[in-house]
Amino acid sequence: MKFIQAVAVVLSIGWLAACSSTGDKKTGDAAVVEDRGSEAGIDAAAVDATASAVGGYSDLTIESLTDPSSPMSQRVIYFEFDSSEVAEQDREFVAAHAAILAANPDLKVSIEGHGDERGSREYNIGLGEKRAQSVRRMMEFQGVLMSQMTTVSYGEEKSAVEGHDESAWSMNRRVELVYVAY
Amino acid sequence: MKTIWITLLGVCLYLPGWLQAALTIEITQGVEGAVPIAVVPFDTANNRQPPPQDVAGIIAADLARSGRFAPVPEQNLIARPVETSQVRFQDWRTLGVENLVIGKVETVADNEYSVQFRLFDVLRGRQITGYSMPAKSEQLRYVAHRISDIIYEELTGEPGAFATHIAYVISESKNGKKEYQLQLADSDGYNPKTLLTSRQPLMSPSWSPDGRQLAYVSFEKKGRAAIFVQAIHTGKRQEIVSFEGINGAPSWSPDGRSMAVTLSRDGNPEIYSLRLSDKKLKRLTSGAAIDTEPVWSPDGSSIVFTSDRGGSPQLYRMPAQGGRAQRITFEGNYNASADFSVDGKSLALVHGQGGRYQIAVLDLDSGLLRVLSDGRLDESPSFAPNGSMIIYATETGHRGVLAAVSSDGHFHQQFSLRGGNVREPVWSPFVGRK
Numbered sequence: 001m002k003f004i005q006a007v008a009v010v011l012s013i014g015w016l017a018a019c020s021s022t023g024d025k026k027t028g029d030a031a032v033v034e035d036r037g038s039e040a041g042i043d044a045a046a047v048d049a050t051a052s053a054v055g056g057y058s059d060l061t062i063e064s065l066t067d068p069s070s071p072m073s074q075r076v077i078y079f080e081f082d083s084s085e086v087a088e089q090d091r092e093f094v095a096a097h098a099a100i101l102a103a104n105p106d107l108k109v110s111i112e113g114h115g116d117e118r119g120s121r122e123y124n125i126g127l128g129e130k131r132a133q134s135v136r137r138m139m140e141f142q143g144v145l146m147s148q149m150t151t152v153s154y155g156e157e158k159s160a161v162e163g164h165d166e167s168a169w170s171m172n173r174r175v176e177l178v179y180v181a182y
Numbered sequence: 183m184k185t186i187w188i189t190l191l192g193v194c195l196y197l198p199g200w201l202q203a204a205l206t207i208e209i210t211q212g213v214e215g216a217v218p219i220a221v222v223p224f225d226t227a228n229n230r231q232p233p234p235q236d237v238a239g240i241i242a243a244d245l246a247r248s249g250r251f252a253p254v255p256e257q258n259l260i261a262r263p264v265e266t267s268q269v270r271f272q273d274w275r276t277l278g279v280e281n282l283v284i285g286k287v288e289t290v291a292d293n294e295y296s297v298q299f300r301l302f303d304v305l306r307g308r309q310i311t312g313y314s315m316p317a318k319s320e321q322l323r324y325v326a327h328r329i330s331d332i333i334y335e336e337l338t339g340e341p342g343a344f345a346t347h348i349a350y351v352i353s354e355s356k357n358g359k360k361e362y363q364l365q366l367a368d369s370d371g372y373n374p375k376t377l378l379t380s381r382q383p384l385m386s387p388s389w390s391p392d393g394r395q396l397a398y399v400s401f402e403k404k405g406r407a408a409i410f411v412q413a414i415h416t417g418k419r420q421e422i423v424s425f426e427g428i429n430g431a432p433s434w435s436p437d438g439r440s441m442a443v444t445l446s447r448d449g450n451p452e453i454y455s456l457r458l459s460d461k462k463l464k465r466l467t468s469g470a471a472i473d474t475e476p477v478w479s480p481d482g483s484s485i486v487f488t489s490d491r492g493g494s495p496q497l498y499r500m501p502a503q504g505g506r507a508q509r510i511t512f513e514g515n516y517n518a519s520a521d522f523s524v525d526g527k528s529l530a531l532v533h534g535q536g537g538r539y540q541i542a543v544l545d546l547d548s549g550l551l552r553v554l555s556d557g558r559l560d561e562s563p564s565f566a567p568n569g570s571m572i573i574y575a576t577e578t579g580h581r582g583v584l585a586a587v588s589s590d591g592h593f594h595q596q597f598s599l600r601g602g603n604v605r606e607p608v609w610s611p612f613v614g615r616k
Contacts, residue, residue, distance in 0.1 A: 121606065
């Protein structure tokens with residue numbers, strides 16, 4: 001419980017940092033989250049440990065995908081501005097989904113890339129596709145068959161959050177894993 | 183689909199005021215030095231029923247919209263001549279008016295009119311041109327725009343682009359569900375018509391060079407994008423490509439035979455040239471970067487596109503058959519979404535700097551970049567076919583709207599529209615004339 005509160009603090013600090021960010025690529029919001037985490041007496045490893053302690057990626061059964069209490073029910077990861085790199089803290093999340101897919105070769109997933117509203121729409125389609133491909137590549141390395149995965153990019157066309165500031169933008173730069181028939 | 187069309191047409195017929203008011207234009211910034219012109223309301227006395235359009239009003243609005251002319255407000259008109267013999271040039275000179283337009287609309291048969299107009303040079307006291315044009319009542323707006331084109335060309339030496347169209351995408355939430363429409367309107371925003379409605383995103387409309395077809399991207403097949411081509415008059419449409427991943431950014435070659443598109447079928451977002459006769463694909467770019475948004479130079483020899491191969495999105499130019507690409511934008515950390523001017527000498531583009539995205543024009547010879555808009559999230563610039571204006575998408579009050587700016591940046595206007603988010607405007611080519 002204490003851990004969860006700590007995580008909440010880190011996340012909210014991260015949120016504020018994200019809000020105050022100018023959106024410049026070089027700002028590196030993820031780095032800010034970790035720095036503040038250290039200041040709060042928690043390092044990144046502790047955050048990851050918390051994720052596991054919450055129940056996380058140990059119960060890697062196909063059923064966990066439909067269990068709302070399982071962290072596997074989470075299907076979204078977020079990206080930095082103009083970046084398609086999967087953040088360090090999301091790699092375990094991707095690996096957990098890859099493990100389920102690898103263990104269930106009949107299971108199929110659509111990897112959907114999205115971007116925020118800034119800049120040109122077709123470039124954002126390109127960026128969304130690169131994000132989806134980053135996730136697909138990680139999953140492929142972890143034994144998921146290419147035939148289990150498709151990618152699609154919606155660019156800025158399907159916002160998760162309506163809004164015109166960094167708080168909305170940071171929620172829209174994302175990849176969603178959509179399991180077919182799950 | 184057919185029934186929907188009929189219903190929509192029905193609405194157009196019975197509620198013209200309501201529908202036609204959907205897009206109206208607000209001139210947001212004027213320009214000094216606009217030439218004063220008097221457009222006298224056309225005489226309509228010789229009609230059993232008055233014509234359904236104010237032809238002179240449409241002409242005056244067109245001329246004002248161009249930023250090159252300042253029509254005299256109707257209440258300030260000192261006289262209302264109909265025939266040449268009634269024109270007293272001295273009066274108009276006193277008013278400081280350089281040119282005068284008079285005319286009349288007469289019924290010649292059931293639902294058929296004859297529109298006559300004359301354009302005068304007030305200082306020299308002589309007629310510059312005059313025409314008589316037939317029109318059915320539903321063609322009156324078009325004929326008014328053609329008259330504006332003639333006046334504009336006589337007085338500026340450049341062709342007018344009033345009798346042209348714009349296509350754009352509009353999205354709206356209806357009962358909590360998103361609905362996307364591809365629409366077509368006259369260049370002044372009137373007569374909007376829906377070409378396609380979808381629950382899934384529609385984007386990137388692109389005109390065929392003959393102005394008869396639109397290519398666009400549709401996500402109507404769940405989880406997959408496809409490029410379609412749709413004939414405007416028949417509504418008939420055809421899927422062109424739908425590979426896994428990206429099927430985007432269609433752009434017609436000037437000869438209409440090929441289309442440049444962005445696909446990620448070989449792994450990475452790359453630009454391909456697609457021959458429309460047999461759908462043969464030729465890949466034009468390679469590498470790990472995002473290459474997208476191809477546009478052909480008007481002579482068909484080269485393609486300009488957006489690439490982040492140098493770290494941030496910038497514009498590059500390569501031969502149309504592929505090959506070495508040269509970077510052409512250097513100012514700012516974001517330059518994308520190019521559109522060629524008709525003479526091929528400049529590009530309109532989205533220019534990002536300091537977290538703002540604005541419309542700019544790049545002069546290709548000098549490399550000079552000039553920012554024309556002052557929004558925060560401006561995008562999708564598209565040149566008028568005569569190069570005089572650039573239409574683009576902006577936001578106001580968190581809503582997507584269309585705006586236009588003269589290519590010299592002096593004259594700004596905004597299209598206001600009730601409801602919905604409007605974006606991705608593309609100005610049609612000239613149709614059926616040189």
